[in-house]
Amino acid sequence: MKPTKTSSLSNNSGRAGENNAFWFFTLSLTLFTFLLQLWFPWWILVVISWFLGYIAVPKKSFLIGFFSNAVVWFAYCFLIDLRNNSLLSRKIVELTGLHYVTILIILISVLAGVMGGLACMSGKWIRQAYRKPEKNYESEESETD
Amino acid sequence: MKKWKARALFGGLLILTIAFSRGIGLVPPLASLFSPFSGFWQNAETRIPELPAEIATVNLNNRVTVKWDFNMVPHIFAGNEEDLIYAQGYVTASMRLFQMEFLHRQAAGRLSELMGPAFLSSDRFYRRMGLNRAAALSLDTLRKDSHFYNLLLQYSKGVNDYIHSLSNRDFPLEYKILDATPEDWDPLHIVLIQKHFAYGMTGFDSDIENTSTAAILGESDFLRLFFSFLPDDIPACSPATSWQNFAKPDTAHLVFPDVVLKKTGSFRPLPGTGSNSWAISGRKTSTGKPVLCNDAHAPFKIPGTWFDIQMSTPSGYVYGASIPGMPFVFMGMNDHLAWGGTNSVRDFKDWYIIRFSDAKRTRYSYKGREETCQLIPEIIRVRAGADFYDTVRITKAGPVIYDKSLLSGDSLYHSLDLAVDWAGQEPGRDIEAFYRINKSSGVQDFKSAIQLSGCPGINFTLATRTGDVGLFHQGKFLNHKVLHGTTLMELNNRAEDKNRWIPQTANPFELNPTIGFVLSTNQSPTNSSYPYWVGGTLEYYRNRRIYKMLTSLNRISPESNKNIQNDNYYLLAAEVLPVLLKTVNPADLKKPWVQYHRILLNWDLFANPQSKPMTLFTNWWNLFKQLTWDELNLEIPIAKPPDAVLAQILIADPENPVFDIRTTPEKETAADLIRQSFGMLPAQPTHIHDIPVWAEVNHTQLDYYGIDAFSVKNLDVGGYQTTINMNTGNKGVVYRMIISLEDEPYAWGVYPGGQSGNPGSYFFNNLTESWASGDYYDWLILKSEHETNKNILFEQQLRPGR
Numbered sequence: 001m002k003p004t005k006t007s008s009l010s011n012n013s014g015r016a017g018e019n020n021a022f023w024f025f026t027l028s029l030t031l032f033t034f035l036l037q038l039w040f041p042w043w044i045l046v047v048i049s050w051f052l053g054y055i056a057v058p059k060k061s062f063l064i065g066f067f068s069n070a071v072v073w074f075a076y077c078f079l080i081d082l083r084n085n086s087l088l089s090r091k092i093v094e095l096t097g098l099h100y101v102t103i104l105i106i107l108i109s110v111l112a113g114v115m116g117g118l119a120c121m122s123g124k125w126i127r128q129a130y131r132k133p134e135k136n137y138e139s140e141e142s143e144t145d
Numbered sequence: 146m147k148k149w150k151a152r153a154l155f156g157g158l159l160i161l162t163i164a165f166s167r168g169i170g171l172v173p174p175l176a177s178l179f180s181p182f183s184g185f186w187q188n189a190e191t192r193i194p195e196l197p198a199e200i201a202t203v204n205l206n207n208r209v210t211v212k213w214d215f216n217m218v219p220h221i222f223a224g225n226e227e228d229l230i231y232a233q234g235y236v237t238a239s240m241r242l243f244q245m246e247f248l249h250r251q252a253a254g255r256l257s258e259l260m261g262p263a264f265l266s267s268d269r270f271y272r273r274m275g276l277n278r279a280a281a282l283s284l285d286t287l288r289k290d291s292h293f294y295n296l297l298l299q300y301s302k303g304v305n306d307y308i309h310s311l312s313n314r315d316f317p318l319e320y321k322i323l324d325a326t327p328e329d330w331d332p333l334h335i336v337l338i339q340k341h342f343a344y345g346m347t348g349f350d351s352d353i354e355n356t357s358t359a360a361i362l363g364e365s366d367f368l369r370l371f372f373s374f375l376p377d378d379i380p381a382c383s384p385a386t387s388w389q390n391f392a393k394p395d396t397a398h399l400v401f402p403d404v405v406l407k408k409t410g411s412f413r414p415l416p417g418t419g420s421n422s423w424a425i426s427g428r429k430t431s432t433g434k435p436v437l438c439n440d441a442h443a444p445f446k447i448p449g450t451w452f453d454i455q456m457s458t459p460s461g462y463v464y465g466a467s468i469p470g471m472p473f474v475f476m477g478m479n480d481h482l483a484w485g486g487t488n489s490v491r492d493f494k495d496w497y498i499i500r501f502s503d504a505k506r507t508r509y510s511y512k513g514r515e516e517t518c519q520l521i522p523e524i525i526r527v528r529a530g531a532d533f534y535d536t537v538r539i540t541k542a543g544p545v546i547y548d549k550s551l552l553s554g555d556s557l558y559h560s561l562d563l564a565v566d567w568a569g570q571e572p573g574r575d576i577e578a579f580y581r582i583n584k585s586s587g588v589q590d591f592k593s594a595i596q597l598s599g600c601p602g603i604n605f606t607l608a609t610r611t612g613d614v615g616l617f618h619q620g621k622f623l624n625h626k627v628l629h630g631t632t633l634m635e636l637n638n639r640a641e642d643k644n645r646w647i648p649q650t651a652n653p654f655e656l657n658p659t660i661g662f663v664l665s666t667n668q669s670p671t672n673s674s675y676p677y678w679v680g681g682t683l684e685y686y687r688n689r690r691i692y693k694m695l696t697s698l699n700r701i702s703p704e705s706n707k708n709i710q711n712d713n714y715y716l717l718a719a720e721v722l723p724v725l726l727k728t729v730n731p732a733d734l735k736k737p738w739v740q741y742h743r744i745l746l747n748w749d750l751f752a753n754p755q756s757k758p759m760t761l762f763t764n765w766w767n768l769f770k771q772l773t774w775d776e777l778n779l780e781i782p783i784a785k786p787p788d789a790v791l792a793q794i795l796i797a798d799p800e801n802p803v804f805d806i807r808t809t810p811e812k813e814t815a816a817d818l819i820r821q822s823f824g825m826l827p828a829q830p831t832h833i834h835d836i837p838v839w840a841e842v843n844h845t846q847l848d849y850y851g852i853d854a855f856s857v858k859n860l861d862v863g864g865y866q867t868t869i870n871m872n873t874g875n876k877g878v879v880y881r882m883i884i885s886l887e888d889e890p891y892a893w894g895v896y897p898g899g900q901s902g903n904p905g906s907y908f909f910n911n912l913t914e915s916w917a918s919g920d921y922y923d924w925l926i927l928k929s930e931h932e933t934n935k936n937i938l939f940e941q942q943l944r945p946g947r
Contacts, residue, residue: 041313042180046162076181084189088318088905092185095854108179115161115176122154129151 018059025058029068033116037072042112045069049116053123065120070113077105168324170529171261178321183314185321188905193938196239200310204231204302205945210930211236212937216922217900217908220455220937222930229456230296230472232943234303234330237452241469241902242308242327243319244448247850248470249334252276252341257533258526259325265525265533270412272523273537273546275570276344280336282572287336293577297332300472304330318904319850338470339576343569345443346601347493348414354784356632358777359401368628370786370803375685375793379692380669381604381616382653391651391676399628402498402635404561409782410547415876418442419667420487421687421710421869422606423695424614429661431702434887435608438706439476439485441880442871447847447857447910448902451475451880453894455927463583464892464926466880469902473579476882478892481586482609483884487665489602489620492680493568495630497542497639498561506548506562511541511636518545542566542639566639568623569600588613588656595619596649604665610886616663617654618670622647625678647677662695664688685789686716686867703893706883711870711919713752713863718762721792722750724799725765728819741826744833754840754863757833761826763842763865768822773815775806788867839863845872847897847913855904860897862917881921893921 029052036044049065058064081089081101089101098104165176178184194217207224209232214220219236223229238245250256254272256264271277288294308327320327359367422439430436443450451466454474465477476485502508507518518538525533538545543566574597581594587609595605595617602620607613623630624640624647653671655663668688670679694709695701722745731742741761748758766788771778774785794801799815806813829835840861849855864870864877871877882894895916901908915922925936 037180037182041166042176042183043162043166046158050158073181077186080181080186080189083191084905085192085907087907087909088185088189091855091904095852108181111165111176111179115158115165118154118158118161122151122158125151125154129148 021058022060022064025052025056025064026068028052029064029116029120030072033069034072034076045072045112045116046119049119050123053120053125054127055123057124057127058120061120061124062117064117066113066117069116070109073112074105074109077108081105173322173324177313185318185905187314188318188321188903190901190903190906192907194901194906194908196939196941198940199942199944201946202231202235202306202310202943203946204299204306205943207945209943211941211943212927212930213939213941214925214934215936215938216453216912217938218453218455218925220457220925220927222457222927225458227295227299229458231299231303231306233454233456233467233472234300235307235943236303237454237467237469238304238307238330240900241448241452242304243317244902245304245330245334245338245470246328247319248341249337252280252337252344254523254525257530258528259323261528262530265527265530267412268525269523269533269535270546272525272535273544274344274565274567275537275544276337276340278521279570279572280333280340283336283340283574284333286572286574287332287577290577293580294332296472296580297335297576300335301330301332317902335471335576338468339573340569342468342471343573343575343601344567345414346488346603347491347567347569348412349416349418350410350413350492350494350496351416351784352494352496352630352632353406353410354782356402357405357779357781357783358785359632360403360405361776361779361783364399364401364628370790371631371682371784372628372680373682373790374669374673375682375789376797377689378669378685379664379688380671381663381665382618382655382671383658384671384674385651385653388651388674388676391648393676399626399632399634399638402633404498404633405781406561406633407781415444418444418488418876419490419684419687419871421664421666421691422485422487422604423662423664423691424483424485424606424608424616425662425695425701426614426657427612429695429699429701430885431700432885432887434885435483435610435612435614436701436703436706436886437478437483437485437606437608437614437882437884438710439487439606439880439882440710440869440878441476441487442877443879444876445845445847445879445897447849447855447898449847449879449896449898451896453896453900453924455925457927457930461584462926462928464924465882466894466896471576471579473576473583475579476880478884478886478890479583479585481611482591482607483886483890483892484582484591484608485606485882486603487606487667489604489618489622489670490667490681490683491602491620491622491670492625492630493600493602493620493623495542495566495623495625495639496633497540497564497566497636498633499538499540499542499545499564499636501562506538509540509636511639516541538562538564540564540636542636543570563633564636566623568621571600571621573597573599573621575599587611588615591615592617604667604670606663606665608884608886610890613657614661614663615654615656616665618652619649620652621649622652622677625680627678628680629678631680651675651677660696664691664695666691682787682790684867685787687869687871690714690716690869703883703885703891707893707919707921709869710878710881710883713865713868713870715750715752715759715762715865715868717788717792717867718748718752718759718766719750721766721795722748722762724795724815725769725819725823728816729823737828737832738823738826740833741823744836752839752843752863752865752868754838754843754861756839756863757836759839759865760837760842763839764826765822768825769818772806772818772822773804775808843873845874845877847910848875849904857898857910857913860913860917878916881916882924883921890926892924892926894924895921 210222212220221232254268420441424437455464461480463479465474521537523535545564547563578597585591599621605617607615666687667684752759845860847857864872880896884892897916899908899911
């Protein structure tokens with residue numbers, strides 16, 4: 001890991017571009033993972049996150065996969081729970097011994113997040129390992145997200 | 146990037162994805178289950194469920210309208226009977242699909258396939274009991290009437306079209322947790338559910354316990370303490386003159402078998418579940434029109450046993466409680482009449498000791514002849530486990546249930562094979578009886594319809610709009626000699642086939658009695674002049690309490706009927722407590738017993754949920770019983786005489802030898818035991834505020850398939866074993882209805898739980914609070930599909946074609 005990378009607070013244009021890319025990929029993945037899960041089983045989130053990693057080879061691939069999927073699951077769980085007045089989630093909480101509905105929803109969102117994050121990272125790693133790396137990504141090899 | 150790292154991550158990702166998508170053993174696929182897109186969240190319904198307004202289905206002839214009311218009771222309007230029954234299957238499945246599958250699988254002994262090894266002994270038991278064989282036989286009988294059989298097919302098609310309309314994410318919650326797919330429905334499942342119901346109503350017996358009791362007490366005491374007619378008892382039906390044509394039962398005495406059993410039978414339905422039903426003639430009601438009341442007592446389940454429904458065709462409607470998985474309405478009303486029922490509580494189940502003569506356990510002797518068992522192999526599929534192979538031995542007296550292998554780990558049955566002769570094992574047309582009841586228009590129709598109802602035996606109550614009220618003790622009853630069937634029996638005691646049944650023409654009934662009402666509470670069907678053995682001291686308290694209230698009232702309003710159904714007056718306590726209290730002299734008492742005495746003296750005798758004296762009295766009475774039946778306090782399954790008998794002896798004969806404690810040289814009387822048991826009441830708590838209220842002690846709850854987190858606990862209800870409002874522990878009043886047959890009929894009903902079987906629905910448990918507090922809902926009796934009403938939530942159209 002390059003110490004300059006994390007310690008740099010300079011607001012140069014490259015850094016801003018990275019941020020823009022991060023948000024672009026996160027929002028795109030959020031949208032696609034949401035739409036696809038309306039039709040396909042849950043594991044479609046793994047597939048779509050993996051492809052994003054593979055195609056875009058983004059920096060912070062784990063975070064992109066994690067946030068997109070965690071946010072989608074969190075928001076959808078939260079919406080359903082609100083409309084259901086927590087009738088069912090309170091029973092699941094009692095069944096699983098988690099005590100609070102919030103904990104249940106967070107844990108579930110983390111599950112989706114971790115799966116999406118690992119998938120996105122894996123897509124990127126496979127690309128990097130099997131395709132001839134392009135020059136400007138060479139420095140990313142040691143990135144750990 | 147190293148290739149091995151990329152490969153390792155990819156491999157790990159793949160494994161995790163598969164692990165979270167597939168169940169492992171009994172663990173469900175976690176990501177599928179937790180996903181808000183497909184998992185349990187999809188079963189978390191909005192307050193008013195979002196159902197499609199129009200549904201295209203394959204098997205309809207014409208359009209069907211379903212109006213769902215504010216309690217999610219479906220009101221079905223169809224052009225003909227076939228479409229009507231199809232729609233009943235469809236809408237019932239949409240509310241109770243898993244319950245239906247659970248019940249038919251339990252009956253057929255196929256639960257382990259769905260739910261794992263924990264259900265293996267249940268499956269073995271039910272397969273031996275032979276509900277599956279009886280259902281197949283019954284279906285063969287029903288198939289002969291092609292019109293009727295077609296209705297069973299229509300119901301099944303309705304269920305199946307609903308199942309096929311579902312994608313995985315729409316499956317009921319239970320299927321997601323079990324990682325399973327709903328099984329297609331079939332007419333056999335309908336019959337299995339009828340057999341399940343029959344087993345629930347007739348499966349209880351104390352024959353194993355009675356065997357020990359009879360051996361200790363001897364025949365005459367056993368007969369006197371368990372099977373006597375009690376003073377002031379009010380049988381359900383008056384005797385019929387035709388009975389003199391029937392021979393009195395053979396009084397040849399039963400030789401009790403010389404065996405001691407150390408373990409009781411398993412998978413028996415709960416004892417002491419009964420029901421109340423009365424029908425009042427217009428002469429005695431506030432409206433001048435007949436009224437029918439029914440409250441059913443059974444194990445507390447959620448989702449409940451009953452599903453309310455209204456079904457209409459241009460030729461008429463029927464409204465009431467249906468059994469999920471079975472077409473038609475079980476109790477309720479139609480254009481012409483209202484009917485209800487209570488359990489006949491007759492003995493449908495006899496146990497025989499089979500003494501095999503060979504090592505393979507296939508040959509035995511029966512009435513002097515050598516017989517060979519029929520052997521039926523059963524393969525039980527077990528989820529997350531190996532298939533289990535069982536062999537059912539069918540003897541002349543039915544299948545062997547208990548042997549050394551069924552209750553493995555128990556050494557108790559090693560020397561005994563017990564076969565059961567359960568009347569429900571015979572083929573029957575009980576389902577058709579309800580089809581005909583639904584369509585009947587008067588007393589004659591009704592009487593001929595119920596002839597098809599054989600097992601369970603039911604006390605049918607009837608009120609017609611033309612003013613008749615009736616009570617029919619109906620069933621295909623086993624013809625027992627005196628005491629036969631009350632204990633285990635040697636095989637040779639079994640009746641010859643030609644004498645096996647009591648002719649149905651002898652069944653007691655009551656039509657338009659001069660007192661102006663008929664009343665059934667599972668009490669004696671009739672008096673001692675009945676030419677057949679009915680067995681058992683039957684219900685004695687609800688019976689006399691309701692009878693007294695109904696006779697004392699003249700213009701009975703719906704409100705009075707509601708009050709009677711919710712009555713917690715504890716008649717047993719009212720009769721024995723004065724005897725108990727006058728035996729104890731408060732001047733001799735210390736704290737806290739002197740306070741206990743005062744509390745009990747001021748008790749209003751109602752088993753209300755907040756009552757503390759009720760808690761005290763129950764403790765005292767239980768201690769008193771324990772001292773009285775000291776001779777029966779053994780570490781084996783053993784039956785104790787009913788409270789009603791003990792109460793009568795206490796009141797009429799306090800010096801009776803039953804009160805003597807055998808281990809002491811003195812000769813105790815009731816008074817000694819009363820004082821002794823009172824002193825055994827705990828010295829703590831010392832303050833009345835610390836005595837727990839009755840609802841806490843009575844501890845009622847609605848059970849959700851044995852899963853505590855989804856069960857409904859701590860119901861705030863009163864009542865006890867013998868009060869009209871019969872609630873205790875895991876059983877109680879599971880349905881109440883009152884039907885007033887005015888020109889414009891009115892009806893009220895309520896039951897614990899709700900219409901939906903989905904724990905994520907508001908309608909899973911929305912009725913419980915009203916039920917507990919004695920409130921009712923008006924039945925929304927819709928006269929046409931065009932009728933509008935503010936209590937209709939929404940409307941669905943089922944239309945033919947896809």
